[in-house]
Each structure stands twice: as C-alpha cells, then as structure tokens.
Amino acid sequence: MPSLTPLHETYCRWDRRPPSQADVLEGLAQLTTTSLSGVHEIVQFVHREMVLKTLGLSEEQSRSFQKGPRIEKLYQFSYQVLKKYGDYFLAPGLRQIIETFPKLHEMSLSPSMHYLVGALNGVLGDYFLKHQNPLALPTILYDHYGSEHHGEVRGHVVILVHGLCMNHLTWNHSDYGGVAEKLLAQRDHNTMLYLNYNTGRRISANGHSFANLLQDLVKRNPEITKISLIGHSMGGLVSRSALFYGKQELHDWIDLVENLVCIGSPHHGAVLERVGFFLQDSLGRMPFLNRIGKLANIRSNGILDLRHGSVRDDDWEHMQARIGVMDDNRKPAPLPSKIKTFLVAGTIENQRTQSKTLAAIGDYLVSVRSALGEHPNPRFQLKVPESRKAVFYGLNHFEIQYHSSVAEQIAKWFYPAENEAADIRVNEYVKEIDLETMF
Template sequence: MTQTALAVRRPQDPSELGALVELAAEGFGGAVTRVQELHEAVADRSFGPAAGRASVASSAPRAVHDTIAGSVYTVVRGAGTLLGTGLARTVRAAGGGPSISDHPRGRLAQSALNGLWGDRLDAAASPLAVPMAVRVRGRDVPLEHDALAAAFPAATARPVVFVHGLGESDAAWSVRAAERDGTYLTRVLPELGATAVTIRYNTGLHVSENGRRLAALLEVLVDAWPVPIEQLALVGHSMGGLVIRSAGHAATEREDRWPALVDTTISLGTPHLGAPLEQAVHLASWALGALPESRPIAAVLRARSAGIKDLRHGRLVDDEWERLDPDALRGFERADVPLLEGARHHVVAATLASSPDHPFARVIGDLLVLTPSAHGLQGRRRVVAFEEERCRHVGGHDHFDLLNSPALDGFLRDWLAPRPLARCVSGR
C-alpha cells in the first residue's frame, strides 16, 4: 500500500484564519435562522398558522408582522454574511494571516472545532479540517523512511501508537504532565524499549472513516518505519479505542500486513457500547423536535458531527449508520465486529467514586462513560469479547484523568511488556 491511500481532500486556499472567519459568519447566519424559526413558531401560536386562516381580517396583522420580521432577519443575516466575506477577503489579501495550527492554543481550538463539525469541514476541504497524521512536537511527520528516521532518531522495533479521543489532539496525552512527573510516553515506555507514536485526526468524521484512515496510515508506517518492527501496540482514549477497533476490522478485510504485528491493544474509557451523554442529547433533540417552538433548538443539537453521533452506540462500521436515520429514536443494529485476532485486548474503566458498584458510579461513571460500556458489558451479557481478566477499573478518576494517570502506569507496564517474538514485518 502506498501513501496515496491516505489522501484526503486538500484545501485550495490554505488560509486557516480566513476559513475561520467564514465559518464564524456561517455560524452567525445559522444562529439568525434558528432565532427566526423560533420567532415564527411563537407567531403561529399567537396569530394562527401562516396559511389556511379563517378570515382576511385575522390574516392582515400576520402579513404585516411576517413582512417586517422577515425583512429584519434577512438584513441581519445578509449583513453578517457580507461582513464575514469581506473580512475573509481582507485576511487572504494580507497573506492569509497567522496559522492557527502553529500555536498550542490554536491547535486545541482546532481540535475542538473538528470534534463538533469536522465532517462538514472535511467535506468542504476546509484548511481547518485536521488530516490524520503522525505527530512529533506539534508537527505532522511525512510517512516516509527518511522523515520518520529524522523524527524518531531512537526508533525501536516496538512502536506504541497512541490515538486520542473526541475533540482532542496528540497533545492530550500530556495533560497535567508537570504535576504528574511526565506522561505514559516518558514514564512507562522508555524502560520497555518501546517508542511512542502519537496520532492526530479529525474526530468529527464517522468512526468507520477514521478507522479506514488509521488502517491505511499504519500500513504505510509499518513499511516506512526506520527499523524492522517486531511488535506493535495500540492505545486509544475514549473514541480512540473505537477507531482502533474499526481500523483492525478494515485492515483485516483488506488483508493488510500490520494486524499480524499487533501484540496489544488498550482502550481507556472507551464507550464500546455507547456514551450516556450522547444518548441523552439524542433523546433531547428528538423530544425538542416534537414542538414548533423547540424545533430550532433541536436543529442546533442535530448539527453535531457524525463522530459525536457514533458515540451513541459505539458504532464502528458503515453498516451501523449508513441506512439509519441519524435522528431516529430507534432502529440501531450492532454489527458483529470481532476483536483483532492474535492480540491481547485490555480495557480500563474509571469512576469518580472509588468503587464501580457505588450508586453514584453506576449513574455518573467517569462523567462521560459508564463502566459496563467501557468493559463491553450489557447487563451480565458480554457484547464485546474482552476477557474478564483483562478488564480493569480505577476509582477516583474522571474521563480525562485516564489520559495521564500514574495509577495506570503499572497496568501499562505489564500490558506493553514485550512477549517472545512470533512475527515480524520489516520496514524499508
């Protein structure tokens, strides 16, 4: 497989700041439209429906109201569009402005933006859309032998690929590094003779699309890695664990080479059976859509990205979403997606309470994911075939603590420790 398998739509205009201004103008226009829809729904309650009224007398006040209100909204929306377009042109004429992704805070905002609307950004080939890439010191690394050798001068035969979660970036693994004496990458991997490889990707895309992109990236990475790879490990936080499972499925179907190298996968706080917050938002958007006055609010909630919606059930493949109305209350059918054969699969769930059996833990979990979902359990039935002895729990942790917690160091040391070699795929 060549690097062309990783090709994504590239923006013709590389100005990130110009794209951000246009996106803000588009968001302003959308907000004005939602307010107008709410206004019209209230007017329907007051005047009656805009069509089919009983008398001309009763329709006259409504006609005046609609004309004035419609004109005001059109002017405000148009002014916002003109202002945004003008500012974007000014930015581009001045050279495009500073690169948002060159600064840590800018990358943080860009990752959050991709989490919310990344599918739209990708479809529009926006320069704000995050391409999937290996990252070193905040920069993309080309998947070429020489570039990887320069970026990883101490590369070992045991790379460990870290895949972040929704709205995060490769920098997420360094959360609270100063107060926790480093990260998993610095506290754990060096003593194991392993090399950390961090990935950044557009978390607003469907998990299945990111799974295909990760599978393609790993196939190229294996071939271009500076030294022959003996064992490969994959670590995912939250959505990252789903992307890893989806990538394994895609690679197996294509008969890629890299799955044969995978010794270990680890998912940290991954909603394998769905996340309750997304389920609640989905239910709220469905309920709000039932009344004219609340439909604009429902429209705002429904505008969340495909990636977020995939977290409702932990969807991994196209078949789980492409024939399903994204706003339907029911109809989801889980596909049979086996775990990657030949690897050890470990999962960690966290709860704010010390015990997973605490009533508070059962309801809140780690704030975003409940223990049964993280462990692949539905009641007492195991839906995802994790072995019981490979499922762990840590108390007193929230969802994001799992990105960098010394309490997990022992688990990672045990799970990522090298095993006797059984397979090897050489790099260049």
C-alpha cells in the same frame, strides 16, 4: 451535513499534509462567510412559540408582533451585522494577514492552534471535508516531541490515539508524566508516536485511514518488531475499527500488534449522546418545536457514531436519517484473539458510595459497563478477561487519559511482575471526592 463515504474521504486532498497557520486563517475566513440560510427562521420560530405564547398571545398576534417594524428591524440587524462582518471585514482581514505574512504557509500550528483546530474538527470535521475547507485535518503521526513523524523507527512502537475534539498534544499534562512517559521509562526500546486525525469523520472512515497509515509505516520500517495501540475515548473505537479493517485487508501490521488499550472508550455508546438525541426527538414531536430537529445537523458524523459505539461502515451506510432515536443496528466487531486487549474505565463515583446514578453516569460521558465492553447481548460483548480490566474511582473522562495511576496500571499490564495476581479485576485508584459540591 451529508455523510461522506470512506472512499470519498480517503482521497481528499488533505490526506497527508497537516494544515499550516495560513491554512487555519483561510479556513476560518471561509467559516465566517458560511451561509446562515435557515438559521434565522429557526430562531424566530422558537422565539415566537416559546416566548411570545407565554405572554398569552395567539398565533396571529405572535406573527403580527414579530412583523412589527422595530422587531423586524432588530432581526434583520442581528443577522446582517454578522453577515456583513463575515463577508466584508473578518474574512478579508484574515486573508490580508496571509498576504502580508507569506511565511505563514510554511509555519506549523502552535499548541493553541492545534487545540482550536482539533475542537472544530470534532464538531464540523465532515462539513470541512464536504466543503474542502483547509481546516479539515489529515490522518498523520507525530513524534514524542510534537513534530510530524518522518524518521525511521524500530523495535516496539506504541501509538497513542486521542479522542473527540482532542489532538496529539492532549496526552501530556503538567501535573502527570502520562502513559507515554511511563512506558518510555521501561527502557524497552519503546518509540512513542501520536495519531492526529479529524474526529468529525465517521469512526469507520478514520479506521480505514489509520489501517492504511499503519500498513505504510511497517512497509517503510521493516525493523518494527511489535506494535501497541492505546486509544482514549473515540480513539479506542478508531483503533478497533483499524484492527477490523486491517484484518479484512490482510495487512502486514496486524501480525505485529501485541497490545490494545482502550481508556474510557464508549464500546457500547456514550450515555450523554443517546440522552441528547432522545431529548431532541421528544422536543421535535411537540407542535411548537417541530422544527428544532434541524439543529441535529450541528453534530458531526463522528459524534453520531458515539451514540452506540459504531466502528463498521455497515453500521451506518444504509441508514437514511441522521436524526432521531435509532435502534442499535451495529454489527459485531470482535477483537482479534491473539491481541491482548486491556480496558480502562473511570467513574466519578466514590467506591464507598456505590450510587447507582453515578455508576450509570460513569466518568461523566461513558458508563463503566460501556468502557469495559460489557453488554447484555453476547454478540456485542468484547469478552476481555477480568484481569485485563481496570476501574478507577474518582476520575472523570479526561483525567483517566493521563493520570499517573492509569499510566502505572498500563505499564504493569505491558510488563507484568511474575508474582502479580492475574485473575481479578483491578481497581487501582480510589480518589476522595466531595459529592455535595460535585454538582
């Protein structure tokens, strides 16, 4: 999947309109008829080299076996069935539904559709853009009640930015009130808005779009007095990217930003993403798996940027390759000094265990050091005061987004009591976990 430049993505025709239910059906119809060219070759190659050779067959015997009438017929049947049902059954069936129910063009997505579309965008979002698939999500704001935001806002505006494969609804949880509810309870004229965006795009491309959206928001709402950005996982990186480019473009909204909160954000990369690329590169060097590298293109550009936490265009735009283990070629993206930045990390480690292995794993996806912006190279350190960092033990990557203890800590940071200590790192939450059953 070739990468798109931020300029190209900015002018895609879905930049302002969220998909309707009809768009989702049409997008799925297009996806079911996507060419499978090359995939069957990879499957057959791996099958021959990994399975047949374990039976002691030679290269010639392996090829001869696969070319046998029954085996060849099985391969052809498998791929032709999917192709047939995609071209002649699934896609026409989905389009028939749209034609039968034209009101689907006017119907917004249900919560389950939001989750489906958000997940698909995380994996294939750049592909959707390249092929003009209506499943490609725009960069838009929703209100606290799940509707697209159109009204006026004033006072303190808090914007929550979700992570990879997620959507604006993932900030709510049936068991916890969440960050938004906690801040609304402060009765400080807070307005909660939720960014929804295509997480398969480059993080810096989403940063540009977010910065432009915020500029438009403050231009239309001159009574906004301050802005707070709260990002979970990739959402923290997109917020940092927006701040970086908003400052470069001398946007008005930059002067209104008071707080930035990053929850479990991989500022220096996600461990599992780098491990995945290392394994893939290693497998690709083996003679019998040298084609497996083609499968790297399943990863979206947004996922690629999580490898080292890239938030700038020049972190990636001059690179030729998308696959393999690449050095950390990031450029520093310092945080604006006048903005109060708060960093939250989760860890599945029990505080009493102090396991080095679990500490490296962090919250399953992001290590504690990465989430807290700590790096051995001073150029990349985010240099956030210890009093603005929090580690929550026993919480995984998804729990820290909405857990009540995290929400409580953010509320304390935004509205500190006069007698609260401000010189130590806060470790607010220790959860008892059963390490024997965890894995």
